[in-house]
Amino acid sequence: MPDRTVPEVPLDRTSPVPLYFQVATRLQQLIEDGELPVGSRLENEVELAERLGVSRPTMRRAIAYLVERGMLVRRRGIGTQIVHPKVRRPVELTSLYDDLAKDGQSPRTEVLLLEVRRAPDHVAEALGVPGGLDITWIERLRFSGGEPLAIMHNAVPLDLLPLTEADLAERGLYELLRAAGHVPRMASQTVGAKAASATEARQLGDSRGAPMLTMVRTAWDEAGRAVEYGSHVYRASRYSFELTLTS
Amino acid sequence: MPDRTVPEVPLDRTSPVPLYFQVATRLQQLIEDGELPVGSRLENEVELAERLGVSRPTMRRAIAYLVERGMLVRRRGIGTQIVHPKVRRPVELTSLYDDLAKDGQSPRTEVLLLEVRRAPDHVAEALGVPGGLDITWIERLRFSGGEPLAIMHNAVPLDLLPLTEADLAERGLYELLRAAGHVPRMASQTVGAKAASATEARQLGDSRGAPMLTMVRTAWDEAGRAVEYGSHVYRASRYSFELTLTS
DNA sequence: TGACCACCTTTGTTAGAACAAAGTGTTGAC
DNA sequence: GTCAACACTTTGTTCTAACAAAGGTGGTCA
Numbered sequence: 158m159p160d161r162t163v164p165e166v167p168l169d170r171t172s173p174v175p176l177y178f179q180v181a182t183r184l185q186q187l188i189e190d191g192e193l194p195v196g197s198r199l200e201n202e203v204e205l206a207e208r209l210g211v212s213r214p215t216m217r218r219a220i221a222y223l224v225e226r227g228m229l230v231r232r233r234g235i236g237t238q239i240v241h242p243k244v245r246r247p248v249e250l251t252s253l254y255d256d257l258a259k260d261g262q263s264p265r266t267e268v269l270l271l272e273v274r275r276a277p278d279h280v281a282e283a284l285g286v287p288g289g290l291d292i293t294w295i296e297r298l299r300f301s302g303g304e305p306l307a308i309m310h311n312a313v314p315l316d317l318l319p320l321t322e323a324d325l326a327e328r329g330l331y332e333l334l335r336a337a338g339h340v341p342r343m344a345s346q347t348v349g350a351k352a353a354s355a356t357e358a359r360q361l362g363d364s365r366g367a368p369m370l371t372m373v374r375t376a377w378d379e380a381g382r383a384v385e386y387g388s389h390v391y392r393a394s395r396y397s398f399e400l401t402l403t404s
Numbered sequence: 405m406p407d408r409t410v411p412e413v414p415l416d417r418t419s420p421v422p423l424y425f426q427v428a429t430r431l432q433q434l435i436e437d438g439e440l441p442v443g444s445r446l447e448n449e450v451e452l453a454e455r456l457g458v459s460r461p462t463m464r465r466a467i468a469y470l471v472e473r474g475m476l477v478r479r480r481g482i483g484t485q486i487v488h489p490k491v492r493r494p495v496e497l498t499s500l501y502d503d504l505a506k507d508g509q510s511p512r513t514e515v516l517l518l519e520v521r522r523a524p525d526h527v528a529e530a531l532g533v534p535g536g537l538d539i540t541w542i543e544r545l546r547f548s549g550g551e552p553l554a555i556m557h558n559a560v561p562l563d564l565l566p567l568t569e570a571d572l573a574e575r576g577l578y579e580l581l582r583a584a585g586h587v588p589r590m591a592s593q594t595v596g597a598k599a600a601s602a603t604e605a606r607q608l609g610d611s612r613g614a615p616m617l618t619m620v621r622t623a624w625d626e627a628g629r630a631v632e633y634g635s636h637v638y639r640a641s642r643y644s645f646e647l648t649l650t651s
Numbered sequence: 652t653g654a655c656c657a658c659c660t661t662t663g664t665t666a667g668a669a670c671a672a673a674g675t676g677t678t679g680a681c
Numbered sequence: 682g683t684c685a686a687c688a689c690t691t692t693g694t695t696c697t698a699a700c701a702a703a704g705g706t707g708g709t710c711a
Binding site for chain 2: 665
């Protein structure tokens, strides 16, 4: 496949958006739109930098950004190739509410319990706090399309934000956390399966022993502060996790 | 928390290992060992570069590497802080065999079926090939600690490598792929749950209807070529997925 | 013909330098 | 005493420059 000449990229040097990002964004768009087709090779970075009017480090940074996202592949002596037309993010750190809302499923939430209490040992440990931490403890039932989908148990450190039943009924926990300035940035999850207990079956309108997907998660914000512990149970017949992962 | 003086870092300028990586690795070690405790702040990058005897770009690259991995956090005007003592990789792209072997569980594999055939439609689609693709189709039973753990169905494009029953009994599929130069770099997974079918129950020595964790995956190599399709069923009582994810 | 070497292309690494932008803290005016 | 302006600290962006290393190609010589 022959080299592909990248069209002119409009640059705004007065903009607060960094040059490397302007270039990267434009390249990404060209690839997504198919103007730079999968399999084709880019010009070499020196020429490209010259033609677009940026320095080589800036050009390299833009390319590195797309390599990181899995759209481009580079090899010394060979060049830069387009290998995928869509961004391949590692994994999106989203909540169930976000996922459903994005799909236009209009989720509904029923708050079963909301109380302030001392964190149980296993929760305190998951949050990385020695003990004696005050948390808001929440139990919610999530519906989608009018059908129950999941039971969600969450703990949020009390000093992060005040949580009310009304807020939670209308918005997802992650949305509330973000609005309060505690953006989840990293999370550690364990995904497993189990048979529904009698209680779970009753709450979810499923039969006892029905297969359930379980997820236990701890999330941290940018500054490394634990913002959420969650232990959820999903009806396997109605939910599964999709992940894209990179080495 | 006061600034922390980073101890001297030994640099080998004749080594093929890049300087920024030597610095990053040493820093990572210091953090993991607790010599640079969580919450403490690093010296500013200019001073640090000077003291360690590298240029500022090199120092920045080393730090950026650790920021990317979630160990450090930087803020303009503030400095660089240690927020986590362990590397937080997005998600490791490993196979079940790798995971078990790493835990010292000495996995055993029984090859139930190995044949060359035309890819079924849903497999061809998952691999991103229009159709008419010849694949090696494999069905394996994976044991751990003498107990059956999972049933694994895989498809590997025939032209990638020849697979024999003997190879698969001794080594994991990913290990074989890597050895053949087809290193899996990206994968797309769907994780769900289901109740064991009669066949699955019999093969896994579990009861019919027992909860099972399911995983369907397509993996690509560095060049964007599909190298594997897999559809696996794990006994939920004996296995779960652990993931770390970043936004 | 075939193997090996030299050369070309392309990305990777490192350095030095200057200015911009974001936070923090301090000083001074009112 | 309060608040705004300013200075200082620290990271972020951008540029120029040079050399190293890896992959491919073509030519020479046996």
